[in-house]
Amino acid sequence: MIRINSIDYSGSIVDGPGIRTVLYVQGCDQACPGCQNTKTWKRDGGTEVLINDLVIELREKVTNKKLTISGGEPLLQGDEVLSLLDSLSEFNVALYTGYELENVPKEILEKLDYIKVGKYIKESRSTTLPYVGSSNQCFLILKGD
Amino acid sequence: MNETKVTNPVNIKSRTRVAPKRMQQTAQKRKGIQFDNAAQRKTYVGYVYEAGTNIIKSKILDEIDDRFSIPHREGDFHIHDLEAYGQTYNCLQVDILQGFPYKRFEEYSTSRKIIEIINHYKDIIAKLGNEQSGGIGFPNFDDEMCVLFNRMDITVNDENLDLLRCSIESFVDWSNRARERCGQTTYYVTLNLGLSTTIVGRFTTKSVIEYYMNSPAEIIKPNIVFKVKKGINHLPNDPNYDLFCLANESTCKKMIPTYLLFDSKVNSEFDPRMVGIMGCRTKVVSSLFGEDRSIGRINVDCATLNLPRIALKISRSSNDLPIDQKIMLFKQLCKKQSDVLCDLLIDRYHRLITMDKGDFPVNCKYNIQLTDFNNASSLEEIFRHGTLSIGFIGLSEAFEILSGEKFYLSKENHLLALDIVGYMRNLLDEYRQTHQLNFTLLASAGEYISGRFPDIDRLEFDHPILEEEYYTNSFHVDVNSGLNPLEKVRIEGPFHELSNGGCITYVEFQSAPLNNIEAIAEVLEESVRSGINYIGFNFPLDSCRTCKEVGTFDDCPKCGGSDIFRIRRVSGYLEELEYFTPGKKAEEFHRTPNART
Numbered sequence: 001m002i003r004i005n006s007i008d009y010s011g012s013i014v015d016g017p018g019i020r021t022v023l024y025v026q027g028c029d030q031a032c033p034g035c036q037n038t039k040t041w042k043r044d045g046g047t048e049v050l051i052n053d054l055v056i057e058l059r060e061k062v063t064n065k066k067l068t069i070s071g072g073e074p075l076l077q078g079d080e081v082l083s084l085l086d087s088l089s090e091f092n093v094a095l096y097t098g099y100e101l102e103n104v105p106k107e108i109l110e111k112l113d114y115i116k117v118g119k120y121i122k123e124s125r126s127t128t129l130p131y132v133g134s135s136n137q138c139f140l141i142l143k144g145d
Numbered sequence: 146m147n148e149t150k151v152t153n154p155v156n157i158k159s160r161t162r163v164a165p166k167r168m169q170q171t172a173q174k175r176k177g178i179q180f181d182n183a184a185q186r187k188t189y190v191g192y193v194y195e196a197g198t199n200i201i202k203s204k205i206l207d208e209i210d211d212r213f214s215i216p217h218r219e220g221d222f223h224i225h226d227l228e229a230y231g232q233t234y235n236c237l238q239v240d241i242l243q244g245f246p247y248k249r250f251e252e253y254s255t256s257r258k259i260i261e262i263i264n265h266y267k268d269i270i271a272k273l274g275n276e277q278s279g280g281i282g283f284p285n286f287d288d289e290m291c292v293l294f295n296r297m298d299i300t301v302n303d304e305n306l307d308l309l310r311c312s313i314e315s316f317v318d319w320s321n322r323a324r325e326r327c328g329q330t331t332y333y334v335t336l337n338l339g340l341s342t343t344i345v346g347r348f349t350t351k352s353v354i355e356y357y358m359n360s361p362a363e364i365i366k367p368n369i370v371f372k373v374k375k376g377i378n379h380l381p382n383d384p385n386y387d388l389f390c391l392a393n394e395s396t397c398k399k400m401i402p403t404y405l406l407f408d409s410k411v412n413s414e415f416d417p418r419m420v421g422i423m424g425c426r427t428k429v430v431s432s433l434f435g436e437d438r439s440i441g442r443i444n445v446d447c448a449t450l451n452l453p454r455i456a457l458k459i460s461r462s463s464n465d466l467p468i469d470q471k472i473m474l475f476k477q478l479c480k481k482q483s484d485v486l487c488d489l490l491i492d493r494y495h496r497l498i499t500m501d502k503g504d505f506p507v508n509c510k511y512n513i514q515l516t517d518f519n520n521a522s523s524l525e526e527i528f529r530h531g532t533l534s535i536g537f538i539g540l541s542e543a544f545e546i547l548s549g550e551k552f553y554l555s556k557e558n559h560l561l562a563l564d565i566v567g568y569m570r571n572l573l574d575e576y577r578q579t580h581q582l583n584f585t586l587l588a589s590a591g592e593y594i595s596g597r598f599p600d601i602d603r604l605e606f607d608h609p610i611l612e613e614e615y616y617t618n619s620f621h622v623d624v625n626s627g628l629n630p631l632e633k634v635r636i637e638g639p640f641h642e643l644s645n646g647g648c649i650t651y652v653e654f655q656s657a658p659l660n661n662i663e664a665i666a667e668v669l670e671e672s673v674r675s676g677i678n679y680i681g682f683n684f685p686l687d688s689c690r691t692c693k694e695v696g697t698f699d700d701c702p703k704c705g706g707s708d709i710f711r712i713r714r715v716s717g718y719l720e721e722l723e724y725f726t727p728g729k730k731a732e733e734f735h736r737t738p739n740a741r742t
Contacts, residue, residue: 014656018667
């Protein structure tokens with residue numbers, strides 16, 4: 001089971017390259033001031049879904065197979081995220097975490113195409129840097145074509 | 146198609162939503178002359194010109210058959226560029242090479258030749274704007290440069306290329322500053338490019354796009370159309386793939402270029418080097434009188450059917466009938482009005498061909514159409530190569546009035562909507578055969594009528610659909626459909642095959658896609674699969690006049706300034722929001738992104 005907030009199928013162009021579906025995972029302990037998604041903070045909020053059901057839905061609806069796992073803080077449910085990544089091996093996946101790169105488990109990193117690392121810092125807000133909310137954050141390409 | 150009207154005769158219903166500050170700012174400036182398209186500007190001379198235009202329009206309506214004038218006045222259909230009725234044609238894809246004045250150039254130095262090539266383009270544009278009513282396209286701007294370099298033996302070296310680049314940059318700037326028709330409108334110019342793999346051709350495409358991409362937000366002209374073809378520029382190993390990527394990068398920043406897709410089924414049979422499109426969407430390719438080509442061909446005239454009004458009439462008289470019977474009635478009424486429009490376009494055409502060749506001096510002097518003006522025995526011999534187009538607006542509203550549902554939310558409804566447009570296309574094909582003229586079905590730009598039609602219909606009908614102040618463009622899904630970009634192109638793609646007189650699909654982003662060129666490329670790839678012929682990417686582009694900050698905002702986030710220059714796309718071209726027509730301003734207010742940002 002994984003606790004999620006919502007899935008946005010409207011096609012994001014700011015959560016990684018291409019047109020991406022965004023899975024918002026529930027629960028976050030970062031509490032960044034200025035967070036745009038405070039409703040994902042509560043760890044017991046959202047909905048618990050079977051990972052298998054989630055995989056079936058994403059496979060059916062995400063025709064271009066580009067997924068961004070955001071939140072919330074996805075790594076609070078690291079085992080579940082890993083299991084999801086294992087099941088969606090044919091997907092191109094970006095992970096949005098507030099953790100720094102060195103704190104991201106290696107077994108997750110190696111299954112990702114992209115990762116956005118670093119907390120959101122309101123004072124460093126950027127509207128011109130691709131794929132990040134503040135200039136301290138980094139968007140990294142993990143797999144080449 | 147350029148249209149004007151002095152006042153807006155109908156009061157617009159009050160909104161229930163509170164307009165954002167940018168709407169309020171622009172609304173305050175909407176006074177005096179109300180124009181029919183966003184490229185027009187207020188000047189004293191322009192005012193006089195417009196006053197004359199309106200008198201001519203009234204005179205023509207009094208003069209032509211009641212079968213034509215009454216439905217136009219009542220809003221059943223709209224005759225575009227009415228003041229030009231029988232006087233001139235609409236738009237042209239200029240054949241610049243055929244009658245290029247090489248002789249005059251012989252005496253010039255190499256540097257002067259390069260400068261004068263671009264001056265010749267400007268000269269053609271400035272003068273042609275006075276002898277036709279609509280836009281001016283150049284079907285292969287990149288290749289044209291290469292051919293002219295070759296034919297005039299201009300050496301391809303760094304110095305000459307640098308001069309070409311400077312001339313092109315100056316040309317782009319001029320397109321934004323220049324005003325034609327007594328200073329009251331900017332030029333509707335479109336440069337098609339992207340296919341030439343020669344050194345000069347590639348350099349031309351690169352220079353145009355790079356300059357455009359890096360110029361201030363205020364640089365919004367000319368319209369640039371990037372022609373996409375696998376084997377030339379669409380795949381990573383293609384010789385011009387780098388230019389395709391550069392184009393995508395520019396689109397991410399400035400919404401330009403738009404893309405003409407030659408791998409889509411509807412365009413795949415054409416030779417891409419022979420075909421170009423007008424920025425607005427008008428497409429002239431197939432012909433009863435020769436090969437498939439755009440070069441040197443015109444759209445003679447066009448008129449647009451008010452589809453929601455037909456649906457409103459049926460809804461009033463036969464609302465209890467099942468949907469299939471209502472659609473049958475819809476088609477019958479559609480045919481009745483199309484038959485009248487067919488006669489109208491022919492009447493207009495016949496008046497046009499009785500004009501004198503001397504009424505088209507630039508066409509005569511530079512031989513820029515398919516048939517040589519000077520050798521042709523009549524104007525008919527020249528203008529028969531042009532298209533006569535019947536267009537339509539508000540398929541979405543019409544379908545909703547008939548069925549109570551959105552056409553794009555179920556497969557069944559989508560097929561019914563396609564069947565309606567397919568029926569219209571068949572009508573046009575029949576007219577083509579019967580009258581032996583190049584009739585085409587146009588997914589109209591409808592800049593002015595998007596507001597004019599619902600304003601008129603509101604006087605006669607009471608329907609919830611009329612609470613909005615605009616009708617949706619051609620076959621487009623609602624601007625607030627919520628469909629994601631890939632879904633949108635899949636829904637709209639099949640309509641492109643039917644609309645052979647031209648059409649465009651827009652993908653709307655909430656803000657600039659900040660270097661997400663993969664998103665542009667991905668949508669283009671899906672567009673090819675879905676049969677999209679021509680596509681543009683839109684997002685709100687705001688620029689602070691005080692500190693030049695660019696983004697999407699009400700007040701400037703950098704300096705707090707409120708003097709904001711707002712760029713939006715309308716009818717294929719980028720324009721200042723401040724100058725949008727009321728209908729398009731209302732539509733812009735409701736635009737909801739097809740992709741979240």
